Amino acid sequence: MTNPSTLYRGGVLHCPADPSATALLVRDGRIAWLGVDADAPVADRVVELDGALVTPAFVDAHVHTTDTGLVLSGLDLSGVRSAGELLAAVAGFAAGLPADAVVLGHGWDESTWGDRRLPDADEVGRAAGGRRVYLSQASIHSALVSRALLAACPEVVSVAGYDVSGWVRRDAHHVVRAAAQGSVTRAQRVAAQRVALARAAAVGIAAVHECGGPDISDEEDFTGLLRLSGVGVPEVYGYWGELGGAARARELGAVGAGGDLFADGALGSRTAHVSQAYRDGEAGACGHGYLSAEQVRDHLVDCAAHGVQGGFHAIGDAAIGTVLAGFAGAAEKLGVERVRAARHRIEHAELMTRRLIAGFVEFGVVASVQPAFDRLWGGAGRMYESRLGLTRALESNPLGAMHGVGVALAFGSDAPVTPLDPWGAVRAAVAHHNPVQRMSVRAAFAAHTRGGWRAVGLDAEGVVALGAPATFAVWSTPAGVERGLPVVQAVDPEARGVADPTPLPVCRATVLRGEVIYEDGSV
Template structure:
């Protein structure tokens, strides 16, 4: 391969792009975010590894005639983001199908459904409606879906994917639906009824459609600087074919890496057989706040008749942990409400009594979402070496005055949710993700949400939030060397056009005492109110370019 001129390299950065891996590529004339050299402007990649980080002159001397030179033109190079909680196929279905996120009213959602039915044949799969933001203040009824869609089977998942509106045509195909917990003839289905309806709806997706959806999600992620996805699958989510198909596709086609978690109780051996890295992910201990299925210690503020649903008790959680430890596999649990998190904490304690605390801690078992934590529950996470896999976009979307959290819990309880600072302050490892399609793949938005939450006492620095969304995702996989641009590291990174770099959040200690704007501390994009969002120019996964943008 002939060495291009630097002007050619600049055009390559903004061109259509190629997924071919260069033997050696020198990236120069930028800002490289690396602990190896806080003043680095260049990065040399050979194969799938970082060979050198430093100044332009030193990097060019080390390059020995690189096969390709990319002029960064002042762009910022950072480790690629890791989204620690994703549902790849469902996200892709939303990207390619009926996306109801942001619809301003129930009427608008029904109109969108009618237009979609007129333009597309087959089962209607939609996602993203949120009645808490609608003036009608309620979800669609079965009768309203039937009027909008006629005799078409319709499955419309609520934004949290823990309940769904379903048409009569779809309901009629689900055996025994009327006898399942969570069934209602006119209202959205929840709990077991929802799982049954979702299973039938997703079974309508052909293997080709499923693969297209998975490709769409991986391409969408790559365009946002994401280099790895933690897929959370399971028998009640997408099924085995969906899970193994995604892992095979990701292994064969360029794009972000995919690491699978299989959520099935006491099935650590099966998880390994399926190619999973862990027996967890969305292993449901409870549901979600928006659907009023998250398990609370006291009733919901807007429905005193329910305190949610606990799907697993401490004994079952302990059994799953013990099974995972004995198979050398990481476990993980979906837990949002304080009653669910208390059951998880008790389950950890019971498991430690069986396998030993040290043996349990080394597994870095995960708690997904971990929203309603108090001091005692945080202490339990610390004691048992658990990882908190969290989604700050939830707080950004549903927190604050008048938000869904306040509606469901009341202001006092809502203010306690998502205590990032309390967790980070005592050393609980944080891994950030989106839970897409629940919230969008938007990594800088996730960092901003954790650094500037509605309740400032929960805020962590931009630097800490960035680490949780990059290195934290690798640490959650047990890979402590991931997420850093240092010699010898895997070359998975992204290049960003950034208007302004800042040291950290305004109240950070380093920013207060530093008199040198660099001072050996690297800057990150300004993310506060009014800041222009960074724009992804290139994403590289293990040395191969998987996205380039204008």
């Protein structure tokens, strides 16, 4: 016996195979019929769309779900613009906590401050009333911590990246992060995961790629999240970032041994491995590379032996070069076609050259990228210029160049580094600070929908088409619709860019394989 059918009618459908379609029928989790309202079959339930737009739902190809939920329900520091504002925010938040609580905050970015002086560990501790404090920088590759938290993990003083000021990076950051997050109970973690997944569904996201690993989250956190997948919330596809951990990734239920398997750090903390020294760091400092080409090669060979996807976090051009050298070594052992068929990934890929882009093409590498990085930190007067200089800043996040030569793109947010905001990411790709790197709305939308499904090997997903899974989102489009997609840019070219006033679409419902996982009550 079939399940009840639902007819959605009276809408505008993003359906290239049938551009005139205004209605679709969902039965048994699939799209069983498409066409115009007048020809619609009888259904058990009818949903009136009232002119709303129906598109494939989004996929966010890089998230940290637990952290995102903790930020959404915790201390958000993305809006502070000085050390004083940060300390005031900590004091206000800590005032409502028990005396033995750990203060967890995220999102400060000193590159946006007029005075970039950071508070030290003593100031942070005083603001929190003596509590242990962990405040991750926007990149999540460094943090400000209180003296009490440093005292709780005395081994940190002998670890790379420790600084007596309380701004810790590299391995020291991993130590204090583990100590701080150890205060979060399992029940709190599950609650945070549900908060994050609910937010994803509310913005039209039907699937996320969770990037976990021993330096990011523990195994129980990771497997617990995978158990939530698709049960009234978006589906979760897990990546476990442990070097040589392909067998363990499979045991944990991951689709790949990659994600945040760190080949380097981040630009915000000056730990991304770059070929030219940072302009605002120590003389000659080029960040840090954490892997060798041989380690990359052996990891990919291990992935092939266990039949899983591999992948690496690589931001700086030096780190990406090392990773691609490892791909070349793996190709020598396995053959280029076997490497290409695996659709291995590189996350972020922010600083690229033509030679490096050619390596992505040669080895069939999926670029899991975040357009919001350019929106927040690209262009003149922003963090990339401070770290790299304007010329290199404008060369960063080369979305258009990669798309133009056929690199497979999968868009994501890296939440909580940037918010879960898929239409914002589409607009960021369309309005890249460097005009040469801009993409069309259609290409950017495809990278954030079909690109995410293809990155996990589900090539038939991400379309509104007859017989396809009924995974779609329903949108209000205040700026209108053009050729089956929302208008996301101002008509006047002078008004476009980071501050574009054009209102973005608002999600009215998200449907995953026929099940409504979000609705705002208007459909």
